[in-house]
Amino acid sequence: MKEHFKQTAALIAEPVRATVLWTLLDGKSFTASELAIAADTSASNISMHLAKLLNAGLLKAENHGRHRYYSYSRKEVAYAVEALGTLVPASSKKMASGDDCIAPVRQCRTCYDHLAGKTGVAITDALLKQKMITTVDNNFLLTKKGKKWFHELNIDADALQQQRRSFLRPCLDWSERRYHMAGSLAASLLDKMLLQDWMRRIKNSRAIVITAKGQKNLYDMLKVVA
Numbered sequence: 001m002k003e004h005f006k007q008t009a010a011l012i013a014e015p016v017r018a019t020v021l022w023t024l025l026d027g028k029s030f031t032a033s034e035l036a037i038a039a040d041t042s043a044s045n046i047s048m049h050l051a052k053l054l055n056a057g058l059l060k061a062e063n064h065g066r067h068r069y070y071s072y073s074r075k076e077v078a079y080a081v082e083a084l085g086t087l088v089p090a091s092s093k094k095m096a097s098g099d100d101c102i103a104p105v106r107q108c109r110t111c112y113d114h115l116a117g118k119t120g121v122a123i124t125d126a127l128l129k130q131k132m133i134t135t136v137d138n139n140f141l142l143t144k145k146g147k148k149w150f151h152e153l154n155i156d157a158d159a160l161q162q163q164r165r166s167f168l169r170p171c172l173d174w175s176e177r178r179y180h181m182a183g184s185l186a187a188s189l190l191d192k193m194l195l196q197d198w199m200r201r202i203k204n205s206r207a208i209v210i211t212a213k214g215q216k217n218l219y220d221m222l223k224v225v226a
Contacts, residue, residue: 007056008056008058011052011053011056011058012058012081012084014049015039016039016041016045016046016049017049017052017053019038019039020035020038020039020046020049020050020053020059020070021053021058021077021081022081023035023038023039024059024070024071024072024078024081024112025078025081025082025110025111025112025206026110026206027110027112027113027206028071029062029069029070029071030069030070030071031067031068031069031070032046032047032050032068032070035050035070050070054070057073058072058073058077059071059072059073059077060072060073072112075112075113075165075166075182076166078111078112078113079111079112079169079171079172079182082111082112082116082171082172082173082174083171083172083174084174085174085175086172086173086174086177088174104202104205104207104209105117105175105205105206105207106118106175107119107207108120108199108207108208108209108210108226109206109207109208110190110201110206110208111171111173111180111182111206112182113186113187113190114171114180114181114182114183114186114187114189114190115180115186115189115190115193115208116171116173116175116180117173117175117176117180117208118175118176119208119210119224119226120173120180120181121173121176121178121179121180122224122225122226123180123181123189123218123222123224124179124180124181126222126223126224127146127181127222130145130222131143131145131146132145132146132149132150133146133168133181135170138170139168139169139170140168140169140170140181141168142157142167142168142185150185150188150189153189153192154192155185155188155189155192157185160184160185160188163184165183165184166182166183166184167183167184167185168181168182168183168184168185168186169181169182169183170182171186193214196213196217197211197213197214198210198211198213198214198217198218199211199214210226214226
């Protein structure tokens, strides 16, 4: 176990590969060319790094037409990458907080397929406070009250629990250094909020904009000020 951990840590630590893994937190699949641009490297160099990430089981690749798209091999890789962001020194985050490009991401963003940032943590805190979810042995569990609340949003918790992926779990937020919720339930909640125009994606960014409709509903339903 220790040797495998050391190998994986060394693999992630390389700057180009770290940039690739961070870029994929956007939740989309990317071509090698797109990842090369993100990492500011050549086509031949990105191919070498992608091969290593594939061989390590951190990424998967799928062919669609003439293009080959890369994404995380499993959602746990995204959770681990997000959590690694909490290791960035607090002083670095304070300097970055004044950057107009960074501030929206810190406020509300996607963490692969679920909501993160200040808003994501606030929603999780509200669900805990209102006993929609509870903490047991450092994990999140959905309560009967919470199941009813999600059902009213047309989110079928029973069906989600039948899926092979994680249903509900804490995910350490790199900017807030606290937990937001992840898993299929959290992903379905984000999908619902986007579909109902409570929130909108920002092009070429992980940042999420909360609409006036979303602000009203989040406050009315959860007393979250977004």
